[in-house]
Amino acid sequence: MEHIGLTAKDLSVHYGDRPAVKKVSLDFAAKQVTALIGPSGCGKSTFLRSLNRMNDLIPNCKVTGEIWIRDKNINSPSTDVVSLRQKIGMVWQRPNPFHKSIYENIAFGPRYHGIKNKKALDEIVEQSLKKAALWEETKDRLNNSALALSGGQQQRLCIARSIAVKPDIILMDEPASALDPVSTSKIEELIADLKRDYCIVIVTHNMQQAARVSDKTAFFLTGEVMEYDLTQNIFTNPQRQETSDYITGRFG
Numbered sequence: 001m002e003h004i005g006l007t008a009k010d011l012s013v014h015y016g017d018r019p020a021v022k023k024v025s026l027d028f029a030a031k032q033v034t035a036l037i038g039p040s041g042c043g044k045s046t047f048l049r050s051l052n053r054m055n056d057l058i059p060n061c062k063v064t065g066e067i068w069i070r071d072k073n074i075n076s077p078s079t080d081v082v083s084l085r086q087k088i089g090m091v092w093q094r095p096n097p098f099h100k101s102i103y104e105n106i107a108f109g110p111r112y113h114g115i116k117n118k119k120a121l122d123e124i125v126e127q128s129l130k131k132a133a134l135w136e137e138t139k140d141r142l143n144n145s146a147l148a149l150s151g152g153q154q155q156r157l158c159i160a161r162s163i164a165v166k167p168d169i170i171l172m173d174e175p176a177s178a179l180d181p182v183s184t185s186k187i188e189e190l191i192a193d194l195k196r197d198y199c200i201v202i203v204t205h206n207m208q209q210a211a212r213v214s215d216k217t218a219f220f221l222t223g224e225v226m227e228y229d230l231t232q233n234i235f236t237n238p239q240r241q242e243t244s245d246y247i248t249g250r251f252g
């Protein structure tokens, strides 16, 4: 498996005339977790959604700048966004399984992308659930509704669903903020596991979580990146006063 990273260059996002992200340049390495932190409204989710062109779906939202994967700028009109979103998966704040069985939640994507063979789909479902640490809990009820799972299980199912289409990069927007502490720690363990294979970018409000799961951290403020460094440096020796004020809880 080839390991792929992502580079944003001078990425700006406007809602109408209002800037939400201002010329952000960040490099996300393969096999690393990068956390995006910062106070509410500073543009973290907007930036994250731009990375797999989800903002295309929002009327009045304009994204300029470059997003490079290998030698391709995917923020260009010629990009096939459906296959792009196969390569860059997204896990949302609230688990959003389809109103279908556990099996069908996982098999849907691969089938959509052309895999019809039942044995191959069975294998993908099993492997994806195993990678998402959900196989043992679900292997005897794959045909049950996904909605009967707990919130934490549903979120792991959504992660399994994104893995099933073999992405290179997984974007996560506060994936544990709607979950209890036990489910949260399971998601954090899963993130640590998944980073062996994927480039992961995660938005989180939880400073301890950023410190626990990420290798690098970008601190956003009013649409700009104030500081980007190894997570350890951000939390123990920030270079900017604003970063220090934020991580010590003086604002945000």
Ligand SMILES: Nc1ncnc2c1ncn2[C@@H]1O[C@H](COP(=O)(O)OP(=O)(O)OP(=O)(O)O)[C@@H](O)[C@H]1O
Pocket (backbone or CB within 6 Å): 015, 020, 038, 039, 040, 041, 042, 043, 044, 045, 046, 047, 058
């Ligand atoms: N769909 C939208 N239409 C118009 N403005 C929006 C939209 N989504 C976000 N914004 C604005 O863009 C700015 C950045 O919002 P965004 O949600 O990206 O911030 P955030 O840092 O992720 O915040 P939070 O931590 O509260 O989720 C805010 O001023 C917000 O009001």
